[in-house]
Amino acid sequence: MKAEAITNYDFDTEDVEYLRHADNPLLARLFKPRGAGPFPLVVELHGGAWCHGDRLNDTIINESLARSGVVVAALDFRMPPVAAYPASLTDINYAIRWLKTRAAELGSRPDWVGILGVSSGAHQAMLLGMRPRDPRYSAIALTTTAAAVDAAVRCVVLCWPVIDPLGRYHYAKKLKAGGKPYPDLVDQVLPSHDEYWKTEEAMAEGSPVRALERGEQVELPPVHYVQGTKDLAHPRPDLDRFVAEYRKAGGRVALQLYEGEGQAFITRNSASPNASKAIDKIIEFVHQEIG
Numbered sequence: 001m002k003a004e005a006i007t008n009y010d011f012d013t014e015d016v017e018y019l020r021h022a023d024n025p026l027l028a029r030l031f032k033p034r035g036a037g038p039f040p041l042v043v044e045l046h047g048g049a050w051c052h053g054d055r056l057n058d059t060i061i062n063e064s065l066a067r068s069g070v071v072v073a074a075l076d077f078r079m080p081p082v083a084a085y086p087a088s089l090t091d092i093n094y095a096i097r098w099l100k101t102r103a104a105e106l107g108s109r110p111d112w113v114g115i116l117g118v119s120s121g122a123h124q125a126m127l128l129g130m131r132p133r134d135p136r137y138s139a140i141a142l143t144t145t146a147a148a149v150d151a152a153v154r155c156v157v158l159c160w161p162v163i164d165p166l167g168r169y170h171y172a173k174k175l176k177a178g179g180k181p182y183p184d185l186v187d188q189v190l191p192s193h194d195e196y197w198k199t200e201e202a203m204a205e206g207s208p209v210r211a212l213e214r215g216e217q218v219e220l221p222p223v224h225y226v227q228g229t230k231d232l233a234h235p236r237p238d239l240d241r242f243v244a245e246y247r248k249a250g251g252r253v254a255l256q257l258y259e260g261e262g263q264a265f266i267t268r269n270s271a272s273p274n275a276s277k278a279i280d281k282i283i284e285f286v287h288q289e290i291g
Contacts, residue, residue, distance in 0.1 A: 008067050008068075009035055009067055011031050011066035012034065013029060014029070015028070016028055018095050019098070028075050029062075030071070031063060031074070035069065035107070037071075039107050039112075040069075040070045040071070040108065040113075040154075040286055040287065040290035041099060041106065041108035041114070042073070043075065043095060043115045043153075044062055044121075045117035045124050046121045047117070047121045047122070048079075048120060049188065049192035049193070050079060050080070050088065050123075050193075050195075050196035052079070054076050056074070057118065058267060059074075061116070064279045068286075068287065073099055077092055077095075078091055084197070086137060088124060089124055089128060089137045090137055090138075090139055091140075096113060098142065099113065100149045110149065112291055114157070115128065115153045115155075115156050116156070116157035117159065118160070119263075119264065120161075122160065122161030123161045123208070125157070125158065126156055126161060126163065127206060127208055128151060128153070129221045131211075132150055132151040132219055133151070133152075137151070154221060155223070155290060156222070157223075157285065157286065158223060158225045158226065159282075160226065160231055163207075163209055163239060163242045164208070167207070167237070167238045167241075169190070169193045169197075171235045172189055172193075183233075185263070208242060209238060209241050220251035220252075222252045223246065223251065223254065225239070225243065225253055225256065227256075227257060228259075228260070228274075229259050229261065230262045232263065256278065258277070259274075
């Protein structure tokens with residue numbers, strides 16, 4: 001769909017259970033445009049340093065997408081202390097396949113699915129986009145007859161991703177070793193890195209940047225990468241490494257840098273002109289790549 005053809009849709013929201021572990025349901029909040037469709041479908045992953053947050057975090061982005069004619073499924077998934085890496089990726093991979101089997105009833109198509117993530121959610125979105133058939137991530141079988149469905153996606157939207165978990169870990173540890181004053185985020189993210197990843201080896205293995213640098217054979221869906229130039233939580237060198245390596249591998253990255261903006265500027269400073277611009281660019285990218 002061309003950007004100029006995008007319409008303002010009314011939409012409905014609904015929470016559905018997509019997976020259950022013992023007595024613990026995992027919910028997806030669905031944002032469903034009213035209309036004939038079919039619409040693109042975007043799976044949305046919240047941030048929170050892999051250990052915090054829920055499907056309600058990024059409602060401002062998800063509602064904007066729904067108004068443009070995109071079905072959005074914002075996910076809850078397992079986090080510490082319930083489960084560490086790779087449990088969340090296993091849940092999300094299952095959710096993508098589960099949603100594909102229900103795409104028609106949601107007003108979409110199984111081949112019109114993309115993924116969007118914020119911060120640690122964006123890290124997971126990229127890792128899943130690159131490794132949609134990784135047996136660790138696809139370990140939970142679908143209970144439907146559509147067992148052959150995979151978790152491949154048409155495109156990936158990254159909102160200030162932790163694109164290299166080990167790089168960010170070392171960055172935060174270096175800031176702390178230098179003594180105060182250092183940004184509050186250091187004391188916020190270091191415990192979460194340890195709780196989710198457990199080891200530096202796991203951080204390296206689960207790093208999209210390092211997977212590319214290792215020459216890992218991965219899928220390369222088109223990427224839309226959003227970040228502020230004053231974002232202290234997501235080191236710029238890691239961004240530059242990823243963009244260079246992804247393009248070198250043959251992937252396509254649309255990099256959108258917003259001057260003077262810090263971490264999470266869309267959700268924390270939603271009234272700013274840059275927040276509106278960033279959301280508009282995300283909407284345009286999704287409609288160009290899906291449908």
